[in-house]
Amino acid sequence: MKARVKWVEDAAMMGESGSGHAVIMDGPEAFGGRNLGIRPMEMLLLGMGGCTEFDVLSMLKKSRQQVTGCVVELEAERAESEPKIFTRIHAHFIVSGKNLSEKHVARAISLSAEKYCSASIMLGKVAEVTHDYEIRDV
Secondary structure, X not given: OOEEEEEEEOOEEEEEEOOXXXXXXXXXXXXXXXXXXXXXXXXXHHHXXXXXXXXXXXXXXXXXXXXXXXXXXXXXXXXXXXXXXXXXXXXXEEEEEEOOOHXXXXXXXXXXXXXXXXXXXXXXXXXXXXXXXXXXXX
């Protein structure tokens, strides 16, 4: 896997992925940015959310669950002093669908957290990573 981050101006950077996608990252105005894009640490948190949601949806699809929606709400705390690493991350899954099996949803989330989601397992080496879920029948 490769990526490239190019400085644009002030605190703005353009990140380019090896798969050919780009995203603008920027810092807050207080640190010389213009608030033009996502912060790098927010990007890291979003990456974890995308990784675990991808896993969960894949497993639920394989178990023939009728998922119509899935949202992962992430909340993180960071250390007070440098380096301001994540110290706690909580992922709250909201899974919607028809006649979803709570057993399948719980198992998919657990397997993602403990075995498949590289991002959350990696971040779990430095932060306490927790998760919970709710199921909405639609």
